[in-house]
Amino acid sequence: MKNIQDNHDPHYGVSRNNMMSENKKPENLLAGVQVLEIANEMGQYCGKMLADLGAEVIKIESPGGDSSRRIGPFYKDTPSAERSLRWWYHNTNKKSITLNLKTNDGLDIFKKLIKGADVLVETPEPGRMEGAGLGYGVLSELNPRLVLSCITGFGMNGPYCKYKASNLVGAGMGGMMSIVGDQDKPPIAPCGEAGYLTVCIFGAIATLLALYRQEAIGKGQLIDIPMQTCVASCLEYAFPYYAYLGTNLKRMGSRLQSFGPGKNTFCYPTKDGGYVYGVTSAPPLDWMEEEGMVDDLKEDERLWYDWMYRIEKEEHVNDVFSRFVKTHTKKEMYDQLLEKRSVWSTVRTIEEVANDPHLRERGFFTEVKHPDLGQDITYARPPAIIDGKVGRLRPSPKIGEHNEEIYSGRMGMEKEEIIALVSAGVI
Amino acid sequence: MQKQEEKALDGVRVIDFTWALAGPFATRMLGDHGAEIIKIERQDGDLTRRVPPFPERSGVNRGGYFNNHNRNKYGMKLNMKDPRGAEIAKKLISKSQVVVENFGSGIFERWGFGYEELCKVKPDIILVSMPGFGHSGPYRDQIGYGQTLQAFSGWFDLTGYPGHPPSGFSFAFSDYLSGGFAAVMTLAALKQWRKTGEGCYIEIPQFEVLVSMLGTNFLDYFVNHRAPGRSGNSLPPHVRAAAPHGAYPCKGEDRWCVITLFTDEDWQAFCKAIGTPPWTRESKFTTILGRLENAEELNERVGSWTLNHTPDEVMSILQNAGVAAGAVREIRDLVDMDPQMKHFGFYVEAEHAELGKRLFENTAFRLSDTPGKINWAAPLLGEHMDFVCKEILGMTEDEINQYIIDGVL
Secondary structure (H helix, E strand, C coil): CCCCCCCCCCCCCHHHHHHHHHCCCCCCCCCCCEEECCCCCCCCCCCHHHHCCCCCEEECCCCCCCCHHHCCCCHHHCCCCCCCCCHHHCCCEEEECCCCCCCHHHHHHHHHHCCCCCCCEEECCCCCCHHCCCHHHHHHHCCCCEEEEEEECCCCCCCCCCCCHHHHHHHHHHCCHHHCCCCCCCCCCCCCCHHHHHHHHHHHHHHHHHHHHHHHHHHCCCEEHHHHHHHHHCCCCHHHHHHHHHCCCCCCCEEECCCCCCCEEEECCCCCCCCCEEEECCCCCCHHHCCCCCCCHCCCHHHHHCCHHHHHHHHHHHHHHHHHCCCHHHHHHHHHHHHHHCCEEECCHHHHHCCCCHHCCHHHHHHHHEECCCEEEEEEEECCCEEEEEECCCCCCCCCCCCCHHCCCCCCCCHHHHHHHHHCCCC | CCCCCCCCCCEEEEEECCCCCCCHHHHHHHCCCCCCCEEEEECCHHHHCCCCCCCCCCCCCCCCCHHHHHCEEEEEEEECCCCCHHHHHHHHHHCCCEEEEECCEEEEECCCCHHHHHHHHHCCEEECCCCCCCCCCCCCCCCCCHHHHHHHHCHHHHCCCCCCCCCCCCCCHHHHHHHHHCCCCCCCCHHHHHCCCCCCCCCCHHHHHHHHHHHHHHHHHHHHCCCCCCCCCCCCCCCCCCCCCCEECCCCCEEEEEEEECCCHHHHHHHHCCCCCCCHHHHHHCCCHHHHHHHHHHHHHHHHHHHHCCCHHHHHHHHHHCCCCEECCCHHHHHHHHHHHHCCCCCCEECCCCCCCCCCCCECCCEEECCCCCCCCCCCCCCCCCHHHHHHHHCCCCHHHHHHCCCCC
């Protein structure tokens, strides 16, 4: 596996003034941006995107560590706060300090940290930050430049603002589950953490919009980022079909809404238990013809050249296509579909994608050193190449790994102070 | 007080060559927040102008799909195969900050629009390129459709019910993921440009975006050699204990409510909320391990309770007890009924030149000082030719007419 090109500034934490005065391109797009993050599993991907772009993202964890460190999968399936693979992936390039915000000392320290920050990304329980005297009003008085990004299930006010959210609740309440799954079975969510991912992508967009504005006028703002509205923005056909025709589109298995509900795309089984994703409008007809599998289509010439007509005659066409796919193994389909540059594709497993030759050649899966394990771990790198370079991946921080750097190095606390605060359960 | 009209991206001009969904969704986010998006279309228009739904009759200016994704943009037609068309595009680029394209790899360069070429007309340009698979590697020339990319990248195989073929999903979620990610990257580049005056070239292969967003699965594969399977709405046992966790049938036709319990505290609250029926005190359900082991029976028990209530009743009973539950909203619920969506003002009207007043999705988040806004509907094909040619490029009426006669505009 290729190693990614290391373009990271070796003087991590270089001061903002240095960055400003240099009139040359910084190595990372967000170099010099300081972000504080108080986020549970719902909001961590937002901070990851900012950290992967070179922002200094400092996670504030409660002493003992964030509860999301308890979510698996775990390294070698051995649970421990430092071995959650989910935590690893969602917190690359971040720093971690511990701080108990339920203590007065903790609040004092937090306010000092806020003064130097550009952004606070949080996933607050409704009213909790205000209750602790940490609402936007207080924080923006301490630091008018501060951008406060609030990632929640349902928004900062309104009838459901106090409702609890999980990934599945977000996918359900945002309408996504109603269009995923088979008609004769319960609605389901797309795999993984579709709800969380969606709100985090929108959260990063919103945060960067406010940062751009901050750069222009020197002032931050408060951003309300509800998972429900973010998820509801990604329903493709469902919204316009309802708004324009009053049609309430619902789940239809793997039949995509495309050129009309449930048209055009289908999942065909291969000879050996695999699947191929096919598009009725753009099938590999020449290949099928070579193998004499499309004689049925030739009876009606229009089926041959008119893709809109093929969509109309989907039942007949599908029959022909699925018979064709059934004569091949998944491997044959994979090879030939690529060879013929077809838009059809095989439905690939994680294992197949992990061993993908294209990703290998592009160095997409990359080795990251985990010194404490004495080994390199293979990660998916951030999927953007900027001026020909990819950003460096540093492993996620251990609990309070950067306490000394931040509390002593940056804030100038004495050793005795730190000991006192640790022993009192503040940090 | 901020003036109502100020927007986060005031003064930013984007030359938008994108088509279909992923690219237009990225530029929609920028346009909603004040960037001036000049959408360059082929003379027969963006492919999605031919995509339904169409109210009453079809037509390139009548599609709801195109309208929803291309609001707040300026419409410009341009024949890029004519050298004069390419020249006009370069002039536009010389007066802009950002260029975005999502063509197949190589097309933009063939036009003479590679990054280095663009830097010659605008040294600080930001070029965002969103090829399906990237500008190198064995799949470089493959066609990257969002719909099939999600099958090819692993999303599809994991979505579905255990023991059944993959269900996949009936929409191009992938286009929103890669379009959203492209908006993130564009904004980060703009932030750097604002600070340093420097542009950059960003390559965002949509395939890699999709794979990266399953990142934990790949870590699990490389570290633990795990090949995961489909698990419906359940969380796999190696990830997290959660039971009940799923969609439960409710009163009404095909109505469902999601219920997600993680801790023992959640379970206590849940039992109390549903009136502590005797089965909840059976020993197989009183511990987390018991609930996981007997998940199937548990789901039936929970389902027999939810069936007596509407999804909204289930949600409200459980949420009032502090349990994470949510109705499975259908699109008509979101548009017509959901009080939180109404409170947020998520669906708003705007006037379309041919279709009249139409409903739009608002921006999904709200910036307190510079909220985004739907200012106008999607452009008719070539609607803003005059604005672009005269006000930005300073062409005369005669020049414009000649270009039109020659098939350049």
